[in-house]
Amino acid sequence: DVKVTQSSRYLVKRTGEKVFLECVQDMDHENMFWYRQDPGLGLRLIYFSYDVKMKEKGDIPEGYSVSREKKERFSLILESASTNQTSMYLCASRVQGGSGNIQYFGAGTRLSVL
């Protein structure tokens, strides 16, 4: 089974802190994604990476950055956390290419910024 592991289930941070959310997948997938999930808005794509050291902005990249130094690990960074970044963050991974390849999701990190 594909396993996507997010390092923290719950995080509480203060406004202005630098926050790192970590995601690791064990299936040698080329593509990795970060979403945030908010009630009534579904999932919105923050950033994705189609391969090591490659990254692309999604729909809502403002206030976030990412790092992909190794194939299995994709980090989301909040440079200076703000209260409007309180949300559930979901990481996903997927095999590159192919018709309709599905994304596999981690359990999520619920971040509260106070």
Added chain:
Amino acid sequence: AQSVAQPEDQVNVAEGNPLTVKCTYSVSGNPYLFWYVQYPNRGLQFLLKYITGDNLVKGSYGFEAEFNKSQTSFHLKKPSALVSDSALYFCAVRPRSNDYKLSFGAGTTVTVRA
């Protein structure tokens, strides 16, 4: 621009009754269509997808979905709902022209009462 609409925030059914969760989409061309389910405090799990071919797609846990091109819909169905089907359901669409852009609906909360 692509969009996905799940017109019902909540669906309530009695156990043993049919369950339908509606999804309509707006995207150019013939998209790939997906349904995911999220149980409380968990990540998203893949249920089924439509790529091409037969309009009726069968997936996990007895779910199926019907692709209707003329109505641009992809409704999720289960003939006989179980209490354990209570969860949050997401419809998602990806255009064939963009391998990375998976857009999600806002989600529908399904409650199955015993």
